[in-house]
Amino acid sequence: MTRPRPLVPREDLADSVRVVGEFGVIARVVARAGSAAAAEVGPGDDAAVLRVPDGRVVATTDVLVEGRHFRRDWSSAEDVGHKAAAANLADVAAMGGVATALLVGLACPADTPTSWLEGVAAGMAAECAPLGAAVVGGDTVAAAPDSAAVVLSVTALGDLGGRAPVLRSGARPGDVLAVAGRLGWSACGLAVLRRGFSSPLAAVTAHRRPSPPYAAGPAAADAGATAMCDVSDGLLADAGHLATASGVVVDVDRAALVRTMLEPPGPLQQVAAALGADPLAWVLTGGEDHALLATFPGGAALPPGWVTVGEVRSGEPGVTVSGEPAAEVATALGAGRTGHVHFG
Amino acid sequence: MTRPRPLVPREDLADSVRVVGEFGVIARVVARAGSAAAAEVGPGDDAAVLRVPDGRVVATTDVLVEGRHFRRDWSSAEDVGHKAAAANLADVAAMGGVATALLVGLACPADTPTSWLEGVAAGMAAECAPLGAAVVGGDTVAAAPDSAAVVLSVTALGDLGGRAPVLRSGARPGDVLAVAGRLGWSACGLAVLRRGFSSPLAAVTAHRRPSPPYAAGPAAADAGATAMCDVSDGLLADAGHLATASGVVVDVDRAALVRTMLEPPGPLQQVAAALGADPLAWVLTGGEDHALLATFPGGAALPPGWVTVGEVRSGEPGVTVSGEPAAEVATALGAGRTGHVHFG
Known part of the structure; x- marks a missing residue:
């Protein structure tokens, strides 16, 4: 920089x-x-x-x-x-x-x-x-x-308005993994700015002014969320913090993530096509959108704004993407790492 | 620097x-x-x-x-x-x-x-x-x-433990002005360090690790203090903030300040003598000791640790030292200003 x-x-x-x-x-x-x-x-x-x-x-x-x-x-x-x-x-x-x-x-x-x-x-x-x-x-x-x-x-x-705080450590095997808010938009906007461009404006604006889904946090707590964190370092990195704190495997469903975050096509595909990149890399590893990531008991009705993107399993704590280790998926996508490194 | x-x-x-x-x-x-x-x-x-x-x-x-x-x-x-x-x-x-x-x-x-x-x-x-x-x-x-x-x-x-917060704005004419804690020790220690010395240790330590009188704050609130602030920028400067917020004159009694802060003689006089300075300059304008400054209704019994150093009068808001404008006193003492300037 x-x-x-x-x-x-x-x-x-x-x-x-x-x-x-x-x-x-x-x-x-x-x-x-x-x-x-x-x-x-x-x-x-x-x-x-x-x-x-x-x-x-x-x-x-x-x-x-x-x-x-x-x-x-x-x-x-x-x-x-x-x-x-x-x-x-x-x-x-x-x-x-x-x-x-x-x-x-x-x-x-x-x-x-x-x-x-x-x-x-x-x-x-x-x-x-x-x-x-x-x-x-x-x-x-x-x-x-x-x-x-x-x-x-x-x-x-x-x-807290009387609610119990939702920690990172409460995820249990059998829970569903859900996201509220956008993933990858800020990273996409940063990629645009780094190349000296200023459009598409939607992506650049997302980098300059993230729009976290504030109300989705208390709503998730009211709906019985078992664990929650915000996505500031990237989905895979923050899911990793949640997995470690809870002692579980967090499996991100690649197809569900594509369906919920990349359809219908928008600025992420547009910019990725221009740069020869895979937009899924931004979705998996881009931070700073401050989406919320939470786990809910299997079968629970998710509050408005929350979409299912995976599940919680037992095993050696860590993150997988449709069963594959997160680090391998990130490398294959050209992201090289699973999230933001603060003293790189 | x-x-x-x-x-x-x-x-x-x-x-x-x-x-x-x-x-x-x-x-x-x-x-x-x-x-x-x-x-x-x-x-x-x-x-x-x-x-x-x-x-x-x-x-x-x-x-x-x-x-x-x-x-x-x-x-x-x-x-x-x-x-x-x-x-x-x-x-x-x-x-x-x-x-x-x-x-x-x-x-x-x-x-x-x-x-x-x-x-x-x-x-x-x-x-x-x-x-x-x-x-x-x-x-x-x-x-x-x-x-x-x-x-x-x-x-x-x-x-707050049920206490009403004590603001800077509550001082009234007729109140007494009181201090808990030390004044000028951190500034004295800084003067020592700036000249490349490391003793007297009491002054240098006061600069490195201030010892604010934490318990004196709640005690003052319980005793009916009408206004309070900590002395982080210097006595005259912080008394000025209190005077402005309260719309009063804060008069510091020079003799009382000497009696309570410079007797018996200690490191301040020792360093001042070596440097050809007046220790009262540090007491009036030195910050960072984080003493507490408060006003109490006239006649109130002060809690332990508090000493009277002046009084509150009506008039154009500002600070005087035994009736003289604070800025003139500071200049005469060679301090040049009434307290810390953050963007000087």
């Missing part, structure tokens, strides 16, 4: 963070943060205070680094805000919860335009708003002296 | 993050995380689940950047863990809460030794343990492609 270039020349713009100052930045960003229905104390004090009527709080953190997880020339500030929020909101949904608030830690170069940070805040607010959530606190500091990159660390909090 | 140098040569050590891999790092770090009394679901799933019997949760985030907030040659990994945890735990205390859990976002170069990260985890665990808190989740990613620096983003959650 290419090194991030500073977005602005070294002479400070009038709205750079250095000129506006930390508290000016915070005031402008907070003005775009929206408000959280659950907030008793919002931004501006030492800490926020949120109502969690359930008596338990769900909490998760994801870090996004410029040049690794986003590029300012490929994604708008609003896109980055949407994406950073979505990664965290999906983790709350994957426990069976509904997100209530975000906290944002930001390290950025002093020449970062304040308007860019306002855009990130607006994107986060827009992603959160349908859930009644909002940014309730954060911290803004100068980037490391050797870096022109923005680092964004987002923490999401959520409420 | 000098640029951070990588701690290890470019050839990877056997225990570097790149060699051990993300999940290996997480396993090793989690092994040192301790366990949170309030955790229903700890590390290893999409999100943690914490019990908050109060039905409200306190939440706050602080970001620490290598080369800005710590240096690996001045502070051990354990020191960095203690300091990152303390900054957040103090924010929870400043609301009148007791911290229950931390979430940690970490961006680090792939050649970071895993043993260094284990040290950070051990330091955080040790800082949290007396409160019953622990790290319950996090995310580990590669640093920006242009950076050899570690960025650590910590979120603390806490419980």
Whole structure:
């Protein structure tokens, strides 16, 4: 991946963070943060205070680094805000919860335009708003002296509404494997951007702003899901985490996956044909769409939005694709690995 | 400030993050995380689940950047863990809460030794343990492609135990101003380290591992504190935030501050004498000790650990020192500014 270039020349713009100052930045960003229905104390004090009527709080953190997880020339500030929020909101949904608030830690170069940070805040607010959530606190500091990159660390909090949390470890032989949401679209969009193109727009937009199926998480918990996680590293990789945690074999049904994820044909086939790739590789190993992956007792009625894509078997914990080891399938498809490698 | 140098040569050590891999790092770090009394679901799933019997949760985030907030040659990994945890735990205390859990976002170069990260985890665990808190989740990613620096983003959650949160905005004319904890010690220690010295050890240790008076926060809330914050940017700066939020004048009594913070003489005078400085400058403008600053109704009995250092008056919101404008006092003392400037 290419090194991030500073977005602005070294002479400070009038709205750079250095000129506006930390508290000016915070005031402008907070003005775009929206408000959280659950907030008793919002931004501006030492800490926020949120109502969690359930008596338990769900909490998760994801870090996004410029040049690794986003590029300012490929994604708008609003896109980055949407994406950073979505990664965290999906983790709350994957426990069976509904997100209530975000906290944002930001390290950025002093020449970062304040308007860019306002855009990130607006994107986060827009992603959160349908859930009644909002940014309730954060911290803004100068980037490391050797870096022109923005680092964004987002923490999401959520409420379980009386539901038991759905863990990765509850899958049992005989369960069915199901997915809610899209697979492979973000990876397809990234492949397009890497080659310098910007269409098909549907794929590029999916990379810039994932659309996790938030409501499908609590619905799965209500329907008796035995295990659940979000697909952030790729279907095979995240199914592997679930298999390991549960001590089971997760078998993905290749035909079911093709039927549910690649029919009718769309942007994935279009881009794959142009690049000489197999779209199934993106479906199996592409992360960042933040689909939800869950197991349900055999015979259970799946909630709306969930489709069956495999089953759980007993055996040495791991993932198979219609009986074949996942790693071999990924290699044969040219994916080379089963999912995202963070320190490759 | 000098640029951070990588701690290890470019050839990877056997225990570097790149060699051990993300999940290996997480396993090793989690092994040192301790366990949170309030955790229903700890590390290893999409999100943690914490019990908050109060039905409200306190939440706050602080970001620490290598080369800005710590240096690996001045502070051990354990020191960095203690300091990152303390900054957040103090924010929870400043609301009148007791911290229950931390979430940690970490961006680090792939050649970071895993043993260094284990040290950070051990330091955080040790800082949290007396409160019953622990790290319950996090995310580990590669640093920006242009950076050899570690960025650590910590979120603390806490419980109010039925207390009303104490905000910055509740100070009223006639209240007394009080402090719990130390002022100026971290700044004094930093001055020592910057000159290449490592003693007096008491001051250097105060910089490496602040000792916030956590229990003083809930005690102040129980005693009827009208406003509270932690001193992270410096007494004058943080008193300024409180004055602005409350719409009052906060007057610091210079003689009371000298009496409570500089008597009997100790490392601050010793270092100040050697450097030709006035130790009161550190007391008034030094941050990072994470003392607590609060206002109480006039005549209220202060809880143990709290000392009176001024009073609240009506007037144009701001801070004075025995009636003199804070900025003039800081300048006269050679501090030049009233507190930490984040994008200076």
